[in-house]
Amino acid sequence: MSDATHGSNGQSGASQTVCLVLVEADGDAVCEATRQALTVARELAGTVEAVVLAADEELARRLAPALAAEGVARVHAVTDPLLAEYGPEAFGAALAQLIRSVEPTGVVAPGTARGNEIMAHAAAVTELSLATGCVAIAVDGDAWSVTRQRWGGVLWEDATLAASVKLATLAPHAVAVQPTPGLEHATVSTFACDLDPTLARTQVAQRTPLGAGVTLSTAPVVVSGGRGVGSAEGFAVLEELAERLGGAVGCSRVATNNGWRPHADQVGQTGTRIAPNLYIACGISGATQHWVGCKDAQRILAINTDPEASLVQRADYAVIGDVQTVLRAVVDELDRARQPADAGAGG
Amino acid sequence: MCVKRAPAPGAKIPLTADGSAIDTRNLGFTMSPHEECAVEEAVRLVEAHGGSATVMTLGPPEAAEQMRDGIATGADHGVLVETDRTDWDPQATAAALGEAIAQLQQEGARFDLVLFGNESADAAHEQVSVRVAHRLGLPIVNGIKGLETSDGHVALRRDTAAGSERYEVPLPAAVAVKKGLNLPRYPALKGRMRARKATVRTIAALHHPGGLTSHGLRYPPDETTETEILGRGADAAPRVVELLGEEGLT
């Protein structure tokens, strides 16, 4: 049962502007990128309401307390049997139907692959304008003024987004989550939509979970190599270090183009963008197209023969020297440090 | 396949003095890496199953160069949807591309697959493909790194942080692909000769601007940090291990 039925409720009347935020869930939690979107949305309208797309209202109910804590007064549980499994067309059409029912001032979504895809479909269905990859959004009269990433974040573009309902996605890690007083309770409103069953044609047919082990995008530590590693074999010592640290191996485009590493390992604009706790960049110059993929790391350690290399300049820590020599010494030192301090204290 | 002409910068991207645009005087132009994979995939599909591949681009007359790159790779036809030299917003781009494809269809062309790059290297609006697909009534999935056709369907693979997703979409369909889908070939001399001679069809584009208006480009605030040099060569190892300890990794 829903706490409220949908439709012309007083809260979303003309006096009170509403901004919707598309929620991406991480299990029973609200993902970080969604919290960033909520932070931005709170500055854009009097009321922020959340949107959860699922087969039933179960997920919206589970997320409601976390969303209330982020200042969300109402959670729209947008439901349809087709939403039981992800499909870009069905999710986009469902969001489009809610937009037409609520007529909010705008919708902000996390700029993840999925967030961007759902918003693009909703924009295509409603024929509304969409600004993706925003790093800042502000109200400008009836429009929004946005700053969005171009060239993977190497450049910023200032633009005006004018539409009856403004659609925008926020580049991940672009803004820090701001604390807010929060609310005790968020109302769950069910919006049963009416999706065309043929949209099942783009539903996920099968999922293959990753095998055991860390992945580039989720590893807490990434040991990454570029031209300075010298060869495919040269990556062995990076593998050794990554294994000891529970991390993953990444690389620059030079390493993929030379066939030293698979493209799946590439960090950067046309590879993966990562935000590990520690990024160890070995023999990588730090071209902007690479930098945008690793700049969100909490700390960066650069190992490079050239103290003037851009990545050395931008790193928190650097070692000046040859990749192979430095890493070999680090791995040996690490193994030594992990031995019991003296035989007597071991065991 | 739909591709876009974009500058090919080095590590730094120069801006014009007023900051309104990229200073392209000393830059070459190229299609984006994702789009190179789209072209390569189309050529491979035609090699394996027959048919023909058409490369289409919306842009100024100079964008014919990128179409010829596509033909050099092995595409059969080129269509230039010609604009003025201004940067069109994604709604205007999609509307004109959709109209051009519909026009070719009315003339009897039949497309089983319409391929796009997931996003352009320069603007990265990540929506032109989806808007075109909706105009043409085609199903579309983005972010594809694996593609296999079989009777009337195309099986698609998308990698996610949790693993991979498989889609089985009925043809005709649209797909937005990502680098890593294949390794694009370097056009052979023969292909480049053919591309130079190939006739390129030009369709005039009608400009229906959308609601996103650009005011110019700028560099993000500088992100240089104070760098602590831990040492030189192998002698730095103990200090590095100490740092790993501070990170809770030892």
Ligand SMILES: Cc1cc2nc3c(=O)[nH]c(=O)nc-3n(C[C@H](O)[C@H](O)[C@H](O)COP(=O)(O)OP(=O)(O)OC[C@H]3O[C@@H](n4cnc5c(N)ncnc54)[C@H](O)[C@@H]3O)c2cc1C
């Ligand atoms: C549209 C576009 C998209 C791109 N996307 C990406 C992307 O996603 N990811 C990416 O990485 N690049 C990308 N690039 C390429 C990027 O511009 C650079 O060319 C690339 O990142 C350089 O790789 P690198 O640092 O390994 O090589 P280089 O720039 O050649 O740097 C090598 C570094 O290694 C150091 N070195 C050399 N020998 C040693 C040694 N023995 N020990 C220690 N250090 C040594 C050198 O001092 C130098 O700093 C893209 C480019 C374009 C135009």
